[in-house]
Amino acid sequence: MRIVKTAEERKNEILDVAEQLFAEKGFDNASTNDIIKRIGIARGTLYHHFGSKEEILDALVERMTRDAIARSKAVVSDRSHPLLDRLTGAIIALDINDGAGPEVFEQIHKPQNALLHHKMQERLISGVVPLISELIREGNETGVFDSKYPDEAAEMILIYSNIAFDALAGLTEEELVHKGQAFICHVERILGAEEGSLAPAIMNILNR
Amino acid sequence: MRIVKTAEERKNEILDVAEQLFAEKGFDNASTNDIIKRIGIARGTLYHHFGSKEEILDALVERMTRDAIARSKAVVSDRSHPLLDRLTGAIIALDINDGAGPEVFEQIHKPQNALLHHKMQERLISGVVPLISELIREGNETGVFDSKYPDEAAEMILIYSNIAFDALAGLTEEELVHKGQAFICHVERILGAEEGSLAPAIMNILNR
């Protein structure tokens, strides 16, 4: 007897397995055969739900980034916290590690997953830049920041944090702290914030 | 009669055609068959010179980045020019457009070439960061800059310029100028340079 599920159920099942396999072997090396074998469905079933392998990737990227962006948005919108906390919180919320796929994000940075990485980055950046730049504008008015180019400032901060914090493996604790401090210092300068004003905000978030 | 060439000659011939094809169709969509057909060699010949398709990509990345880095290095080393000119010149020298492959760099940013793009970026960054950070240290001593983290500052500047200046297609002249000015402003701030000190240096380079 053949097992029938709703389209949404099956789609998510496929995405779950795809997520595993892309993490294990990378997008290029994980074949659609691997996916259908692990689920136990036929070739036609997979292509009934997704038009191509790349469409699976896109859906996966969509699913992965949606949550991260939503979390970031929630932090930014919560005006009960000070502005600096909302800024740092919004950026930290993008570190999807604590979310759903832990082991995925270790493999994501391997060259084999360049496509996945690229698409996720593009989505994350375009989704979060407006949030951050709005926050910067708000900071300009209250006098916490002094930024002439809020959009580009947000873009620069996000792009760097996305790329530079990729290859953290193999760094000593010391180097890690150094890199973190450098990042904070540069963000302060880009935004025209007072020196040392950002560090406590980050501690507030991390200890929450 | 079979045409025989030296290994180096043939390898470069393969890389030339690979460069064309990757630009036309992207790395994923350009097959090794496309390459050998266009050159007029047999399958075994290609695999005699390169162990895999990815090895071709790596060699191509190597060949493309070598020149860019060398150019950058030459600019940095030339102490006959003022420091600021050397900094801006070194960054601009990385825009490989004017070099060998013009049409390649339009297609490089398409998702299909994510791997190529990623590998090039990694090589460019790791090759040029030391040059720029050394320049920043030099500027610290002469008082032109005031940077606490020269390495990370160089990294941030290079990563941003590499990513953000990817998707320039579709921007108006106005938006382009705005983005350029924002970049200059942020670099000045990151390096602790005087406001407006960088702009003339860029003009010096471009009008050279």
Add this chain to the structure above:
DNA sequence: AAGCTTACCGACAACTTGTCGGTAAGCTTA
């Protein structure tokens, strides 16, 4: 001229992605 190195050849195995006609489960509708 013999022999060795190495560039070159093309058939072939193993695997990919995506297609398509057909099957069956679960709905409506009568």
Add this chain to the structure above:
DNA sequence: TAAGCTTACCGACAAGTTGTCGGTAAGCTT
């Protein structure tokens, strides 16, 4: 309850991909 329609599911298949391997021939050295 039976007929009919929608849609999830199946698996053989076409077309194409990468990488292998035994064999050929060009250009060396000796």
